[in-house]
Amino acid sequence: MVKTKTCVFISGAGSNFFALLKRSNNYNFPIKINLVISDNPRAKGLLIARKMGIPFKIFKTKGLIHEVKILKFLKEKKISLILLAGFMKILSKRFIKKFGKDIINIHPSLLPKFKGLNTYHKVLSNNEVKTGCTIHFVNEKLDSGQIILQKKFYINKKDNVTSLKRKTQRLEHKSYPEAVIKIFRK
Ligand code: GAR
Numbered sequence: 731m732v733k734t735k736t737c738v739f740i741s742g743a744g745s746n747f748f749a750l751l752k753r754s755n756n757y758n759f760p761i762k763i764n765l766v767i768s769d770n771p772r773a774k775g776l777l778i779a780r781k782m783g784i785p786f787k788i789f790k791t792k793g794l795i796h797e798v799k800i801l802k803f804l805k806e807k808k809i810s811l812i813l814l815a816g817f818m819k820i821l822s823k824r825f826i827k828k829f830g831k832d833i834i835n836i837h838p839s840l841l842p843k844f845k846g847l848n849t850y851h852k853v854l855s856n857n858e859v860k861t862g863c864t865i866h867f868v869n870e871k872l873d874s875g876q877i878i879l880q881k882k883f884y885i886n887k888k889d890n891v892t893s894l895k896r897k898t899q900r901l902e903h904k905s906y907p908e909a910v911i912k913i914f915r916k
Contacts, residue, residue, distance in 0.1 A: 733762035734914075735808040739817035740768050744775015746815035746836055746907060749903035750910070751821045759907070760914040765807055769795055769819050794796050797825045804829065814868065815906070823870035832913065833868040838898045840864060840880060845873035850891045850898070860884055861894065865909035879909040 733754075738747045738779050747766065753759050755893075766779040766786040779786040787803060804812075814835040826833060837849070841864040844852045853861045862882035867875035881901050885894065 731758065732758040733758070734760055735764045735807070735809050736761040736811040736813060737765040737767055737804060737807070738813045738815050738843050740765055740766060740773050741770045742773055742775065742816045744773060744778045744815070745899060746902055746906050748776050748778050750813060750815065750906055751778070751784065753907035753910075759911070761811060761910055765804075765809060767800065767803075769817070773860050775816075791819075795819045795821075797822060797828075801825065801828050812868075813868040813906070813910070821868065822871060826868060826870060834878065834909070834913070835868050835873070835875070835907055836909075837864050837866070837873050838895070838902065838904055840882060841866060841873055841877065850894045851893065854883070854891065856891070858885055861898065863898055863904055863905055879905055879913055881905045 734886060740747050743836055744769060751763050754761055756765050763784055766775065768776055768788050769791055770785065771788045771790055776788070778834045789800055810831050812829065812833040814833065821833065839849045839853060840860065840862050860882045862880060862907055864877055866873070866877045869875035883897060
């Protein structure tokens with residue numbers, strides 16, 4: 731099977747990247763992770779990339795990311811799909827348009843609820859009954875693109891930010907690969 735050349739963008743732990751990587755080793759999984767890009771040289775996910783032999787590149791930046799350089803690099807590597815997995819920078823409208831192919835993101839809430847940062851805190855302070863994760867196409871508005879897949883669970887009264895994060899991420903690790911399969915079934 732010809733697999734789609736994919737780049738995963740990370741800024742932190744890279745647990746979703748790792749979940750995707752494990753699934754992508756499966757013969758029938760539609761993508762191959764050819765590259766990891768990070769804006770953060772200290773992202774723990776880069777250690778996973780190094781250990782697993784996945785090429786990675788750091789585009790270190792204080793403010794805006796070097797979008798022109800990134801686009802050039804993606805083109806050189808013939809990347810046709812971007813998966814954002816805990817990438818904490820916002821991609822510009824221009825970047826999205828110039829890349830011209832699918833960009834997908836995972837967010838730790840039931841969008842359209844609780845876009846942006848500090849999601850677990852917002853979920854808890856809003857006394858939500860359920861929460862979960864959303865995988866969606868990226869458009870020019872933050873956390874607002876078309877939803878591909880959403881998974882939910884009930885919040886326990888004893889849940890705090892730590893337990894909610896653990897439960898949400900456990901669900902994310904199953905859901906992101908599932909969402910990838912779903913977009914290739916279209
Ligand atoms: C994930 O939980 C993802 O949903 C979240 O960052 C985490 C990254 O974890 N993304 C966002 O909040 C984007 N707005 P990971 O580095 O272990 O995959």
